[in-house]
Amino acid sequence: xxxxxxxxxxxxxxxxxxxxxxxxxxxxxxxxxxxxxxxxxxxxxxxxxxxxxxxxxxxxxxxxxxxxxxxxxxxxxxxxxxxxxxxxxxxxxxxxxxxxxxxxxxxxxxxxxxxxxxxxxxxxxxxxxxxxxxxxxxxxxxxxxxxxxxxxxxxxxxxxxxxxxxxxxxxxxxxxxxxxxxxxxxxxxxxxxxxxxxxxxxxxxxxxxxxxxxxxxxxxxxxxxxxxxxxxxxxxxxxxxxxxxxxxxxxxxxxxxxxxxxxxxxxxxxxxxxxxxxxxxxxxxx
Numbered sequence: 001x002x003x004x005x006x007x008x009x010x011x012x013x014x015x016x017x018x019x020x021x022x023x024x025x026x027x028x029x030x031x032x033x034x035x036x037x038x039x040x041x042x043x044x045x046x047x048x049x050x051x052x053x054x055x056x057x058x059x060x061x062x063x064x065x066x067x068x069x070x071x072x073x074x075x076x077x078x079x080x081x082x083x084x085x086x087x088x089x090x091x092x093x094x095x096x097x098x099x100x101x102x103x104x105x106x107x108x109x110x111x112x113x114x115x116x117x118x119x120x121x122x123x124x125x126x127x128x129x130x131x132x133x134x135x136x137x138x139x140x141x142x143x144x145x146x147x148x149x150x151x152x153x154x155x156x157x158x159x160x161x162x163x164x165x166x167x168x169x170x171x172x173x174x175x176x177x178x179x180x181x182x183x184x185x186x187x188x189x190x191x192x193x194x195x196x197x198x199x200x201x202x203x204x205x206x207x208x209x210x211x212x213x214x215x216x217x218x219x220x221x222x223x224x225x226x227x228x229x230x231x232x233x234x235x236x237x238x239x240x241x242x243x244x245x246x247x248x249x250x251x252x253x254x255x256x257x258x259x260x261x262x263x264x265x266x267x268x269x270x271x272x273x274x275x276x277x278x279x280x281x282x283x284x285x286x
Contacts, residue, residue: 013262019088020116020261024244026090027113031245045240048253049119057235059203060223070111071123071202073193073209076229077152079105084268087112104208107229114241116261117251124152127189127196152267181222184215198224204232 045054052062059068072080086093087109094106114120178198185191190212197205205226207213216226227235236242243250 013259013266016262016265017258019265020258021255023088023090023109024113024116027110028245028248030090030092045243045250047118047241047251048256050239055235055239058225058227058232058239060220060225062203062223067119067121068204069121069123069200069202070204070206070232071125071193071197071200072128073205073207073212074128074189075208076104076108076206077128079108081152081269084265088265104229107233110233110242111229111236112264114236116258117244117256118241119256122264123197123200123202125193125196125200127192152264178222181215181218184218186211194219194224194226198222206232 046065049065050059050068052059052064052066080087083093083097083105086096087105092106093109094102096102097105111120115122178195182191182195185194186209190209194205194212194215203223203225205212205219205224206229207226208228213226213228219226233242240250
């Protein structure tokens with residue numbers, strides 16, 4: 001008889017990996033659509049990657065195939081750090097937070113479920129780390145959030161799922177054209193974040209900032225789709241990426257490595273973590 005022992009950290013990572021599929025199963029059960037008839041004609045879609053020609057909304061006229069690269073703004077990252085544990089536990093975040101904010105959280109939770117199953121790459125912007133330093137928070141929240149940012153950045157940039165190839169058409173555009181479209185974005189941190197998303201080859205800039213959303217038409221000129229979580233969820237649905245809700249057999253491809261889920265959950269602040277005293281020095285940017 002062979003006995004296998006794991007240290008607590010390894011055991012926790014394995015538990016986190018399983019939470020991705022558990023979330024998907026919870027979402028399917030909550031939707032109650034399994035086996036139902038749908039008017040969506042695209043019952044079989046290519047996966048787990050994306051055919052860029054099939055969604056001009058998400059990919060702004062690109063061609064080819066590959067992952068969907070999504071950059072989240074600072075506020076949505078804060079939302080994830082604040083409510084990520086509830087999202088992964090399958091809790092109804094919309095019921096806990098009524099109104100438009102709850103709708104944003106629910107859409108983000110569903111996007112995470114799709115991310116578990118498909119080749120979606122979250123882009124962590126260094127500018128979000130810098131942006132967080134200028135926010136006025138209670139000292140213990142500031143330290144906790146900035147530490148989470150650092151861990152999240154490390155998880156996404158150093159995991160085997162991070163793409164080293166960031167070459168993108170937007171990066172080959174004339175700098176003056178980029179400067180011109182960036183002017184449509186509210187000045188300050190928003191402009192820096194959007195420019196960083198362009199330079200990092202993101203396809204979608206995810207935000208709930210209405211001022212940034214109003215600049216979506218101009219930014220599509222340089223290949224960046226600005227969307228709210230609800231907008232992206234709708235685009236994924238039109239693409240066919242939500243077909244698993246009523247037809248789990250549409251997921252014909254091998255399940256992506258769930259280590260990525262463990263990285264995403266590991267970066268969250270520990271639930272019930274007590275406030276910390278002392279300064280806010282959590283290290284410099286990589």
